[in-house]
Amino acid sequence: MNAEIISIGDELLIGQVINSNQALIAEKLNSAGVFADRMTTVGDNEQDIIDVFHKAFSTHDIVAVTGGLGPTHDDTTRAVVCKFFDTDLVMNNEALDNVKNIFAHRNISPHKINEDQALVPRTCTVIQNRFGTAPGYFFERDGKYFFVMPGVPYEMKAMVDDFVIPFLNKQKTGLVIRHLTLKTTGIAESFLAEQIGDVKNIFSPDSRITLAFLPSPLGVRLRISVKAGTIDEAERNIQEVELKLRGKAGKYIYASGDVELENAVGILLKENKLTLAAAESCTGGLIADRITNVSGSSEYFECGVITYSNRSKIYELGVPADAIRQYGAVSKQVAEAMAFGIRAKAAVDIGISTTGIAGPTGGTAEKPVGLIWVGYSDKDETFALKLQFNYGGGRRVIKERAAQAALELVRRRILKISEE
């Protein structure tokens, strides 16, 4: 079965909102053996929406629509859906109770526009909303499936998890699709490609297996995709390719699937009973933010400091004022003193640090924007690595790349992987 994912909303067309819903729905559909081969975005315009519905319904088995179900005057999806399926609105009592409960929980009374959200197309199956007031709708016509959901990502996600995927899993799709992503960092795409060599040596061109290189500022992901007749066959093929890729580029692979570097580092710290603290200057808290995105990080993350001023580098971390005067705040010496300082102060096993020039201002000929020192300290060694990033992605990308490099340094030191 193939699917088209349709997003509705002027805010998407003028570029004000980045659409994360399409990716989430596509990934979930894949897990149920459904491949989305088209994604479309249209505005809150009746004729455009109808056109896109007709086209999608005539070329796809499944249509998933999000957006435009809110309570305000600019939300038009519900009316267009009624027109498309030639039906009218009725009050749904369960949805109305849901609206009332949500407002009762906040100790406030719903307004009429809130209660009106419980009006649904007469001929649909209602998909209740666990986290918001707008219900979703499901239509089945001529063996095809049409899902309509709100645009709020977590409301939509709950409907996909609760309703769409269980429903599709009950239907027979006859094709198993599986993907596995291996995440690398610290190596450029073309060098990784060379390390891996000709893909014909990894799988035969007619095997329904594909390998894609997906570069980003934080690293290159290797995505293995297989289509197969059975789950067993699909998983066996994935595993074989994974093994071969790890044989060729294993040291650069920090995780597979959805796992972030901070999760991989967290697992290593926990397994080795090590604790960590971070002293950040140019990354401004991003390393700590990433580490603490992991539930349970309090087991190994003791504390972080963001020493943005020179003064705070001295009083928070004991960086010698002389070192800052002589070498500058962005220097090997200061990065090392910061990593050592936070390790000593927090009484942890590993201290990491960053100091650099995130830009756009503050660069010089000798120390240009994008120059970063990443410091590392454990009981055996204290050192710092010099990195030079280009400013193409701006200040934020410099911060992200520096934080990534610091986390990767911790991973490689725990695993005793050499730097080149």
Add this chain to the structure above:
Amino acid sequence: MNAEIISIGDELLIGQVINSNQALIAEKLNSAGVFADRMTTVGDNEQDIIDVFHKAFSTHDIVAVTGGLGPTHDDTTRAVVCKFFDTDLVMNNEALDNVKNIFAHRNISPHKINEDQALVPRTCTVIQNRFGTAPGYFFERDGKYFFVMPGVPYEMKAMVDDFVIPFLNKQKTGLVIRHLTLKTTGIAESFLAEQIGDVKNIFSPDSRITLAFLPSPLGVRLRISVKAGTIDEAERNIQEVELKLRGKAGKYIYASGDVELENAVGILLKENKLTLAAAESCTGGLIADRITNVSGSSEYFECGVITYSNRSKIYELGVPADAIRQYGAVSKQVAEAMAFGIRAKAAVDIGISTTGIAGPTGGTAEKPVGLIWVGYSDKDETFALKLQFNYGGGRRVIKERAAQAALELVRRRILKISEE
């Protein structure tokens, strides 16, 4: 002129990558008076790409394509573009020099697959790439414009800024489109709608003005859109509507346009010559990360600490061990002591703090997941606000909402806006 934006890449269709390119291009096109009324995503499949190119070229004046121009075997866009425009590849010397320069800068030699990126369709105008090795292409046919660019966001953005927008600005579009977004936080969508009242009292329905409510976990944005014959008329209409909206809901509006709350707070701190420090527990560095995303934040941001352990709350901030024992780490007393502690230690004007339960674990009946205390301290007052978020968006959204609330608290205290 209308436009269709086309993204190419299997990684988008399986949901592995969130597409931020379409939003960026749409926004830039708008600034040149071009409205993108359709966005489409297809995979790395020749027939699908050709179909989408034909449809887009027959219904739109402008087609902007991104993705699939990389050096590896899964990138197919260039070959399909040659087929669509019935042309072949030639080496472009400027693009080849660019490839060589990029590699020379890294002190490494380009491989053949890197040099081959300088092969371009014979009949196109080449768009050089300032930040990467893959050039873009421009075709003009029958008064319609076709742009092809790489999928790497900052490479694409530079091409849009350097080439696409200057080119379009030279053409006459005859219609001025302007948008203004007013960003609010701390008020629910339906209450904001009530505060604003019937939009007919703000602008007449036939005035080519629209107002949209765009809710997100961090707040509701109000987007004013106008179409007009002249820039003057468009800007006058925007200003009138803005003034009326500010009259009705001004205290909730922290910024307009692209300005983030951390920028708005930064400006207030600078104008009032105030300095800030943050003591974070549940937000884990996110407040500092956001503050330091602003270039020049070192002028007012002295330092931050992430006291993830109870022990570090005591030794870093001087929180009384008794308070933690008696009330728990997630409590009014500890939030206040943290805000006071960081202000005293860093010798700044304002200290803020967060302590809460970001989940998914750690909640109890009395202190459920999503409970957050935000502390504030200046020379006149030290207090904490209690917030309760639902867990719909997960741990990350709890962190984001808590960080937003802390920054908003600083804004309201500097402006002496009362809570409720």
